Amino acid sequence: xxxxxxxxxxxxxxxxxxxxxxxxxxxxxxxxxxxxxxxxxxxxxxxxxxxxxxxxxxxxxxxxxxxxxxxxxxxxxxxxxxxxxxxxxxxxxxxxxxxxxxxxxxxxxxxxxxxxxxxxxxxxxxxxxxxxxxxxxxxxxxxxxxxxxxxxxxxxxxxxxxxxxxxxxxxxxxxxxxxxxxxxxxxxxxxxxxxxxxxxxxxxxxxxxxxxxxxxxxxxxxxxxxxxxxxxxxxxxxxxxxxxxxxxxxxxxxx
Amino acid sequence: xxxxxxxxxxxxxxxxxxxxxxxxxxxxxxxxxxxxxxxxxxxxxxxxxxxxxxxxxxxxxxxxxxxxxxxxxxxxxxxxxxxxxxxxxxxxxxxxxxxxxxxxxxxxxxxxxxxxxxxxxxxxxxxxxxxxxxxxxxxxxxxxxxxxxxxxxxxxxxxxxxxxxxxxxxxxxxxxxxxxxxxxxxxxxxxxxxxxxxxxxxxxxxxxxxxxxxxxxxxxxxxxxxxxxxxxxxxxxxxxxxxxxxxxxxxxxxxxxxxxxxxxxxxxxxxxxxxxxxxxxxxxxxxxxxxxxxxxxxxxxxxxxxxxxxxxxxxxxxxxxxxxxxxxxxxxxxxxxxxxxxxxxxxxxxxxx
Ligand SMILES: Nc1ncnc2c1ncn2[C@@H]1O[C@H](COP(=O)(O)OP(=O)(O)OP(=O)(O)O)[C@@H](O)[C@H]1O
Ligand SMILES: [Mg+2]
Numbered sequence: 001x002x003x004x005x006x007x008x009x010x011x012x013x014x015x016x017x018x019x020x021x022x023x024x025x026x027x028x029x030x031x032x033x034x035x036x037x038x039x040x041x042x043x044x045x046x047x048x049x050x051x052x053x054x055x056x057x058x059x060x061x062x063x064x065x066x067x068x069x070x071x072x073x074x075x076x077x078x079x080x081x082x083x084x085x086x087x088x089x090x091x092x093x094x095x096x097x098x099x100x101x102x103x104x105x106x107x108x109x110x111x112x113x114x115x116x117x118x119x120x121x122x123x124x125x126x127x128x129x130x131x132x133x134x135x136x137x138x139x140x141x142x143x144x145x146x147x148x149x150x151x152x153x154x155x156x157x158x159x160x161x162x163x164x165x166x167x168x169x170x171x172x173x174x175x176x177x178x179x180x181x182x183x184x185x186x187x188x189x190x191x192x193x194x195x196x197x198x199x200x201x202x203x204x205x206x207x208x209x210x211x212x213x214x215x216x217x218x219x220x221x222x223x224x225x226x227x228x229x230x231x232x233x234x235x236x237x238x239x240x241x242x243x244x245x246x247x248x249x250x251x252x253x254x255x
Numbered sequence: 256x257x258x259x260x261x262x263x264x265x266x267x268x269x270x271x272x273x274x275x276x277x278x279x280x281x282x283x284x285x286x287x288x289x290x291x292x293x294x295x296x297x298x299x300x301x302x303x304x305x306x307x308x309x310x311x312x313x314x315x316x317x318x319x320x321x322x323x324x325x326x327x328x329x330x331x332x333x334x335x336x337x338x339x340x341x342x343x344x345x346x347x348x349x350x351x352x353x354x355x356x357x358x359x360x361x362x363x364x365x366x367x368x369x370x371x372x373x374x375x376x377x378x379x380x381x382x383x384x385x386x387x388x389x390x391x392x393x394x395x396x397x398x399x400x401x402x403x404x405x406x407x408x409x410x411x412x413x414x415x416x417x418x419x420x421x422x423x424x425x426x427x428x429x430x431x432x433x434x435x436x437x438x439x440x441x442x443x444x445x446x447x448x449x450x451x452x453x454x455x456x457x458x459x460x461x462x463x464x465x466x467x468x469x470x471x472x473x474x475x476x477x478x479x480x481x482x483x484x485x486x487x488x489x490x491x492x493x494x495x496x497x498x499x500x501x502x503x504x505x506x507x508x509x510x511x512x513x514x515x516x517x518x519x520x521x522x523x524x525x526x527x528x529x530x531x532x533x534x535x536x537x538x539x540x541x542x543x544x545x546x547x548x549x550x551x552x553x554x555x556x557x558x559x560x561x562x563x564x565x566x567x568x569x570x571x572x573x574x575x576x577x578x579x580x581x582x583x584x585x586x587x588x589x590x591x592x593x594x595x596x597x598x599x600x601x602x603x604x605x606x607x608x
Contacts, residue, residue, distance in 0.1 A: 107481065
């Protein structure tokens with residue numbers, strides 16, 4: 001089993017009424033891999049992640065994680081099976097502190113024994129400290145999550161996904177709304193995650209994508225348009241057509 | 256608990272404990288029953304204040320606890336083979352089988368906690384399991400309260416009907432109407448309140464307490480972190496049910512009656528108002544709100560009996576519009592060091608070591 005693919009999305013269709021947000025899409029992720037998903041607004045990127053984590057139910061197709069069909073599993077069991085997702089708009093628990101948010105996300109907090117503890121175990125503390133460091137939020141640990149700056153919120157979200165100990169992390173626009181410098185930091189952060197996790201990243205920003213140096217899949221109208229390196233994808237006439245007049249989005253002003 | 260807060264709690268406890276020495280018997284009896292009711296209010300803080308699910312049916316669990324004890328008190332002191340008075344009036348000739356276990360005071364006392372907890376837990380599980388939330392949950396709890404009150408009234412022969420259960424025999428051989436028994440009941444009530452307060456405080460610091468708040472703020476988010484939220488919500492609701500049951504039993508023992516009038520929709524809404532006035536997130540606020548509203552109710556109804564419902568409605572509007580955090584929120588704003596953190600510069604940390 002360890003040799004098979006990590007995640008297989010097979011002929012997936014997600015419909016909202018008559019509209020197919022995902023249309024017969026297939027995608028395979030290998031273990032220990034990084035994949036970038038790009039595509040114009042409304043291409044279905046977030047919807048694909050919704051389907052993978054059990055937030056929307058596909059009307060056809062299968063999602064298989066390491067040989068187990070997770071298509072109809074409840075959301076919390078999918079996380080336990082090994083997939084955790086960062087949402088496009090940060091969904092932090094605003095009234096809890098940074099530390100509490102991370103502690104909550106910690107996989108070791110699940111179950112009744114953990115629920116009745118008033119302080120985290122040594123193990124949990126060490127792990128949470130690591131993630132605070134990783135995300136650069138050590139100084140903000142006692143601040144309510146709702147009061148963080150935008151970029152910090154995104155990092156905290158990434159930290160929470162990491163804390164879940166899932167093998168596969170799905171990051172929906174982790175660098176959205178960030179300054180240039182913050183984006184570079186975020187790209188480095190994501191890069192560092194890849195040593196322990198497989199990562200699927202959605203983003204619009206080509207400089208960010210370039211920095212990740214990972215294979216790219218282009219989604220358009222719920223279908224997979226092209227897979228390849230960023231260079232290949234960029235030069236592809238079909239992809240350029242999809243981005244229509246906004247083909248400059250595919251250029252990278254930093255290069 | 257910070258030292259100062261702890262001392263304030265200790266001081267208040269001292270003043271309450273000395274109640275029998277500084278209060279008139281009438282006021283002591285009022286305080287005793289209001290303290291009993293405030294145990295229920297603590298449960299509402301847990302489920303509504305922290306967990307965010309509004310129960311409009313807490314009277315159900317109050318009633319179950321009250322009836323469980325009252326059934327024992329009705330049977331106590333009867334000769335073997337004799338029936339409680341209202342059963343005789345209704346023409347029953349033998350004790351219904353489900354009444355029999357309540358002959359034993361220990362069974363009845365256990366039922367005071369366990370029956371409401373089990374019923375609350377089962378109800379919550381059925382409802383939450385189907386992903387019913389928010390307003391729909393509140394409406395179901397209200398329907399439950401209405402149903403139980405109606406059932407109690409209609410089953411006159413088994414429940415005492417509209418008048419409920421009153422005119423009690425002794426508990427462990429002691430007549431509850433004796434003056435000394437009333438003082439003992441007051442002490443027991445205060446003890447129970449302290450125990451429940453302690454339990455709830457501990458809960459608020461546990462991971463479970465934090466999870467409840469997280470579920471209130473973003474249940475889907477919590478689910479997407481790998482938690483099944485249903486068991487936590489069920490456990491919280493069962494706990495609140497147990498608290499309400501204890502409150503109901505202590506109330507029935509002190510007042511000498513439990514009836515459908517304390518179970519239905521209106522009393523259940525009144526219970527919410529105690530907590531809303533006190534501040535739904537604060538345990539101290541729940542107790543304070545319960546005492547304030549109920550002493551206010553006693554005072555208003557004796558001065559102008561017909562006015563109380565209007566005062567209650569007005570109170571609710573004021574709390575919802577002007578003071579959404581209740582008195583507890585007001586106090587917290589005073590004592591807590593303001594949101595100074597907002598003024599701190601937000602220097603972006605480098606991501607990573
Ligand atoms: N719950 C829903 N009900 C109806 N339509 C939806 C729903 N969710 C998404 N859609 C539609 O599905 C399409 C794909 O949306 P999705 O959010 O997946 O796009 P995206 O690729 O993530 O875009 P963006 O880059 O703007 O985030 C859009 O046309 C959107 O309007
Ligand atoms: Mg999206």
